Amino acid sequence: MGEAATGGRRQRTDKQRNRTHILEVAEEFFAEQGITGSMDAIAKRAGVGPGTLYRHFPNREALLAALLQARDEELESRRDAIQRDVTDSRDALAQWLQALSEWVTAFDGMPEPLRAALTEDTSPLAITCQGFITTTEEFLRPAQRDGVANSWVRGRDLFLSTLATAWARGAAMADESSPDALVSLMRTGWETSTTEAVPGGDQDPSYP
Template sequence: MILDMGSSATGRQPRTDAQRNRTHILEVAAQCFAELGLDVSMNVIAKKAEVGPATLYRNFPTRDALLSAVLDDRGPDLAKEAAVIEAEEVDSREALERWLVAVAAWMRVYEGLPEPLRTAQAERTSLTPRCDDVIATTDRFLTAAKRDGYARADVRGRDLYLGTLAAVWAAGAISADDAVEPRIREMLRSGWAIAGSGD
């Protein structure tokens, strides 16, 4: 059982125990999100992690805070993916397309993830800073595509982010088949690309 020490003999929990608890909680939460979905209760996560609810909430005050930490710790590394794309010798149109595919993969890492990501754009949550980072990187790829004449001047990185999010959400609908997301993604590409700039 993971120690749930509120204090030691000196009135302070050893730092190594606190870090061990946090790491273990993230491991268990990632497993719970994957197996039970994002609606799994915090109490269930605490029980499976064998820590008290106070320990869980001390580390992660809200479900969004926990989800954000799990994505940072165990989700796809989008910063690394962006660096790989930028390091390869591809034109800015292909780079933007590859980046949007990477973003879509990040958005579907857990079933139901599009909804909290959408909420993070409507109101400030623990996920909002991460979403803002993804949008900023999207803007960077888009700016290069605009500069090279591949993308329309009136399109914004936020537009592409939300369009990608909508495609991933639609792909998770009960009535969706495997062709829905790529079809919507192609329609999105047709919307941002300048006609004849690489077709």
């Protein structure tokens, strides 16, 4: 193998190593500071120059999209498991929305860039969001056919409601009972059942 080929392979290996290291540092940083933390601070903590960071990830959305890739795969696995194992369309939709809610709260501040991605076709997060909206529709339609979800509800509405609920959980006025209450309110919106679910009380264990 020629010297040039060896050098090229070494450069590619170094580039991949730098990228992996930046992602590891960024995940730790975002977990501590939220996703609004400084990109330059991430570069400094990773021991690389800002130019190196931006060559790998030209903006915050690109970095966040790369960090979410592993979580996307995990969410897709949960989707497949629900589709395979859950036969009741109401429970399937509820479990999918719970899985989606957990994905949305991977980092503090996540709802805002995901919301923005829905109106910005150039955002690297846009394809991810649109894909999960499509999946939500796939769970919603059977529930609507079975009469357990309101016919006027759209998958896009449920996705946005999940983002809104995730944002509200982190609001200054939220307390420890807020997450269950918000999920219950959201479910009351799409579900046709008149059965009341009391946050924190006795309920179906599959209830998100």
